[in-house]
Amino acid sequence: xxxxxxxxxxxxxxxxxxxxxxxxxxxxxxxxxxxxxxxxxxxxxxxxxxxxxxxxxxxxxxxxxxxxxxxxxxxxxxxxxxxxxxxxxxxxxxxxxxxxxxxxxxxxxxxxxxxxxxxxxxxxxxxxxxxxxxxxxxxxxxxxxxxxxxxxxxxxxxxxxxxxxxxxxxxxxxxxxxxxxxxxxxxxxxxxxxxxxxxxxxxxxxxxxxxxxxxxxxxxxxxxxxxxxxxxxxxxxxxxxxxxxxxxxxxxxxxxxxxxxxxxxxxxxxxxxxxxxxxxxxxxxxxxxxxxxxxxxxxxxxxxxxxxxxxxxxxxxxxxxxxxxxxxxxxxxxxxxxxxxxxxxxxxxxxxxxxxxxxxxxxxxxxxxxxxxxxxxxxxxxxxxxxxxxxx
Ligand SMILES: [Fe+2]
Numbered sequence: 001x002x003x004x005x006x007x008x009x010x011x012x013x014x015x016x017x018x019x020x021x022x023x024x025x026x027x028x029x030x031x032x033x034x035x036x037x038x039x040x041x042x043x044x045x046x047x048x049x050x051x052x053x054x055x056x057x058x059x060x061x062x063x064x065x066x067x068x069x070x071x072x073x074x075x076x077x078x079x080x081x082x083x084x085x086x087x088x089x090x091x092x093x094x095x096x097x098x099x100x101x102x103x104x105x106x107x108x109x110x111x112x113x114x115x116x117x118x119x120x121x122x123x124x125x126x127x128x129x130x131x132x133x134x135x136x137x138x139x140x141x142x143x144x145x146x147x148x149x150x151x152x153x154x155x156x157x158x159x160x161x162x163x164x165x166x167x168x169x170x171x172x173x174x175x176x177x178x179x180x181x182x183x184x185x186x187x188x189x190x191x192x193x194x195x196x197x198x199x200x201x202x203x204x205x206x207x208x209x210x211x212x213x214x215x216x217x218x219x220x221x222x223x224x225x226x227x228x229x230x231x232x233x234x235x236x237x238x239x240x241x242x243x244x245x246x247x248x249x250x251x252x253x254x255x256x257x258x259x260x261x262x263x264x265x266x267x268x269x270x271x272x273x274x275x276x277x278x279x280x281x282x283x284x285x286x287x288x289x290x291x292x293x294x295x296x297x298x299x300x301x302x303x304x305x306x307x308x309x310x311x312x313x314x315x316x317x318x319x320x321x322x323x324x325x326x327x328x329x330x331x332x333x334x335x336x337x338x339x340x341x342x343x344x345x346x347x348x349x350x351x352x353x354x355x356x357x358x359x360x361x362x363x364x365x366x367x368x369x370x371x372x373x374x375x376x377x378x379x380x381x382x383x384x385x386x387x388x389x390x391x392x
Contacts (some may be wrong), residue, residue: 001179002188002198006139007207007240013043019239023159024223032245034155042243043139047211048233057217057228059373064094068373076379077371079105079310080325084166087112088159089219093168096308096329096365100276102172103308104200105370108161114172114217115235117156121221122177123212124169124272124279125149126252126357128325130166132159137238138246146252146312146355148166148271148279150177152245152264156218156235167325169310169357172221175275188244195271195281203246210234252312252355258354262293266307266358276363282356284314286342287349296346299337306331314353318342321382328379329371332364341384 010017018024028049033041044050069075077095082106085091092104106125131144136157143149151157171177183194190197216231250271258268269280287295296318307330311322318338322328330336338346381387 001201001244001246003242003244004203004246005240005242006204006210007045007238009043009045009240009242017045019047027227027239032243034245039176040244042138042245044238044239044241047237047239049237052231052233053229054215054232055230057230059223059225059227061225062221064366065369067369069367069372069375071380072331072333073377073380074331074334075329075367075371076322076326076376076382076383077180077329077374078323078326078376079167079169079374080323081374082107082370084109084112088161088168089116093370094368095327095370097368098361098363098365100173100175100274100363101359101361101365104170104172105167106166106170108159108166108168111161112158114219115156115158117218117220118151118153118172119220119222120153120224121172121174122153123151123172123279124177125151125171126169126310126312128167128169130162130164130168130309132161132166134249135160135208135236136204136247136249137236138241139207141202141204141247141249143249144251147249148252149247149249150272151247152177154245155247157247171279171359173274173277176273177274180270180273180278194257195258195269196250196254201248201250204250207238207240208236209239210236219368223390252281252283252357255283257283258287259298260288261290263288263295263297266360269358277359277361280358280360282309282358283355284351284353284355286351287346289350294343294347295349295352296338296343299335301335302330302334302360304362306365307336307362308359308361308365310357311354312357313355316352316354316356321379328368329365333370337383339382 017027028046030044091108092106117289127147134141214262271281273280317371
């Protein structure tokens with residue numbers, strides 16, 4: 001990520017700094033960084049110590065309601081009927097997980113009462129429906145439909161929600177959520193061939209600085225659970241920061257899609273990388289233009305990957321019977337490709353209006369009861385027109 005600064009930052013690091021002349025107290029400098037002072041970092045200047053607590057609340061271990069299916073098959077689930085409820089944290093309903101990635105559906109109905117910080121992972125929220133403002137210790141980050149909202153670990157935040165429907169796909173990784181290495185030069189600059197530029201990443205635009213007392217609850221995800229802390233000072237007391245770690249949004253409509261004379265594989269659509277997973281954006285685009293091209297994916301056996309796709313908008317030609325809001329899971333060990341008839345129908349097509357978000361993991365995913373409750377088992381037979389007329 002690029003260098004940014006917001007608010008009041010002293011001319012040198014690690015110097016005495018006061019806000020309003022020599023009579024005011026020293027500001028507290030906090031270096032927030034990855035990889036033990038060797039990774040990306042940001043320096044924040046607080047009015048008070050960020051360690052200050054009024055009381056320590058309870059710890060609640062995360063509970064994962066795993067569903068172990070009886071069979072190993074291609075799966076389809078619809079997230080549209082998932083009931084709204086909870087707030088942007090309690091409303092997350094885990095759908096699938098492994099040691100590298102957790103994916104939840106969240107349809108918050110209420111505001112988050114208090115603040116949240118992930119102390120053991122990076123998060124990205126894909127906003128399928130809804131919008132609002134991510135309020136953070138770094139400042140305010142407005143978000144809207146089709147945004148990826150990237151929240152680095154350590155970012156104390158809360159949410160303001162627009163009225164109306166909210167439908168999010170939330171990702172948590174204990175690793176770092178990054179732009180793919182091949183899009184960056186050795187200085188970190190996004191290259192000309194990347195499907196986005198630094199201008200497409202929108203960070204905090206406005207600081208929120210409070211020097212006020214009160215009762216503030218901060219929930220921190222640590223040690224596979226949620227630890228509650230009670231503060232007597234507002235956690236947003238930063239007067240300035242600069243560095244390379246900050247929350248931002250990237251809108252899927254700003255992804256510049258790639259196409260070829262013949263079909264390009266999913267890495268052409270890669271948006272983010274993490275340890276043992278990728279996140280891709282299949283954006284509306286021109287299709288493969290050779291007269292002999294097959295404009296849909298070839299059948300493939302990703303013998304090392306689990307492929308999961310969320311259908312966000314448009315008509316996905318390779319998957320008939322799959323609606324906006326649905327998710328397919330094509331697990332490792334099985335080939336998959338377009339359903340019968342889909343290729344013939346697509347021949348000659350010049351463009352697609354599909355928008356889909358894909359996450360591939362290189363280690364097996366485990367499912368939860370939420371998937372079980374929305375599973376459509378007939379999908380496994382949808383490549384056989386004699387067995388599955390609904391999908392043929
Ligand atoms: Fe695939």
